[in-house]
Amino acid sequence: MSGVFFEVFWVFHPLVPLRIPRKMPKTLLHKLSRLAILKAKPQVKPYLLSDGGRLFLRVQPDGAKLWRWKYEFAGKNKTMALGTWPEVTEKEARAAHAAGRELLRKGVDPMRERRMAKAQARLQASETFESVAKAWIASQKSHWSENYLDKIERRLKKNAYPWIGQRSIGEISTHEYVTEVIHRARDRGVADTARRVRETCNCVFRHAVETGIIKVSENPALDPKVGGVRTPSVKHYAAITEPEALGQLIRAIRSYKGTPIVRAALQFTPLVFQRPGQVRAAEWDQFDLKRGLWICRPP
Template identity: 40%
Template sequence: MPLTDIEIRNARPREKAYRLADGAGMYLEVSSAGGKYWRLKYRFNGKEKRLALGVYPEVSAKEARSRRDEARRLLDRGIDPSFERKVQKASGVERAANSFETVAREWFARQAPIWAASHADKIIARLENDVFPWLGSRPIAEIKAPEVLAILRRVEERGALDTAHRVHQNCGQVFRYAVATGRAERDVSADLRGALPPARHTHFASVTEPSEVAGLLRALDAFQGTFIVQCALRLAPLLFVRPGELRMARWEQFDLERAQWCYTVTKTKTEHLVPLARQAVTILRELQALTGRRDFVFPGRDAKKPMSGAAINAALRRMGFDTKTEITGHGFRAMARTILHERLRFPSEVIEHQLAHKVPDALGTAYNRTKFIDDRVAMMQRWADYLDELKGCGPGPDNQY
């Protein structure tokens, strides 16, 4: 007779383990420590075998009987339930090893060391927030394009179209890595090209008209904040590096005698050389008297850390500039690129090298920190002189810049 719930609950441990039969080969084994284990005794190919069905009370008598019946059905088909369990377990381990999340994290671990930390953080955050909850446990080889599209639509519907495009891109990178490592047949995300509406990219606000640049420069010189932020504001248009690279500048990277600043570009992990015009050297020497004994050129409130990444834009807003429509810390790069080419007639390849952009030449060389260095030294000094000329001009329709 099947065991009743009362019999199961009241089964107390004894000095030695004992068994309570439930029927059809299943029994409850009660250990000397009080544990209660469901077991199935059966014969396969003439040998007596045991199959664990679970632990009471996590597995109830009803569930244990269901597992027993399933094992009996396998036996009727000539299949050893113990061997089938090992196969299923191995299959589950393989599925977990080839899940989208496992493959994606493996791909990320290989790529992250060559990325800027901020870039890596954004990618893993997108995967963890927008992909893994829905596709993470799925075997990557079994994922179909509609499943990926559902992920992208979910991101798009919350108003983050640009993020949806980036999620699409990252999923494609993971699928292609899975193909390369033999865990998927193809990149199914490629079937979704055109499924999302184009993202409208907005450029960093910038000032490119000389008359407006003149007013901006005079406002920067008149900034009423701290001397450190004022120096950063005055150097930003002179050097036109990325805002994060400026605020993270360290004194050890500067050679003021040779008028050079050499640092590693965050986006490309390549060394970049910035020739310093006389005006930039003057500002840096003034600032060196204040912060030269510290690590960072522009320390924040905590002297061991650089100034905030929002400091430049916050200062611009304090001066009355709209950082969404007029100028941002990043906008000084666009300002320099436009005026250097259109007004001062410097070659675009010289400008792009100074901006530390990857622009392959005829020989396929993407970037060399010393390429066009003489031209770049001359350009940076001419640029600084031009900005001084603009500041010296008064506003008026007759001024020529």
């Protein structure tokens, strides 16, 4: 009995606050039902049906029902169109609304973000892999020799342009890049060529990222080793390391009965330790005979 009295006293004593459970507040979002949208009839003037969170369905006099979101950014009131119902369903409109509110929370204007996304899409559509590759080459060729420039251009023309050259660079997937370019070169049995093709194409994609044409996440060559092409094992050229064998080579060159130009080149090469291509591409204006000096340039 005393226990019952204590409980009654504890509940009703004026010094003890009553613990009355609060009702959960009704959500301020997603107010509109599908039935309410269907029943909304056109009137002489447009009117708004609120879905909460300043998301509205604007009912036009012609019966069109337009999703509109009113928000404030940098002290200015703005209205963002989110599409027409039923092409844009309640679920889709609310998802766009939630995404926009998240941008606002981060201090980003949703309308400006959407304009930038549309401009980005138009830029990607107009920029093909070939056009980006040529822009990359134009930005780099002042640092390259003519021979290296020719190699880069021929490599792209043979291995990349026929397959992805006219594709929008923003639409090229990693799978397409690997199968159409890297593996196609690899399957010809030229692993080193496939590796070099990959390196060149990776530079093109990186240029697209650096110039804002595509995002880093849209780069199909995000992994620089994409395609699984292995670097071939290095095989060094045969070289004479024994003095006796070197002497035999010198004597063989001296007794060579070929043309004077080839004979002179063979005799000249051991004196300067240059590759045959370097000797073959040498020009007279590179030599200072009085000083015994050869200022050689890359072939």
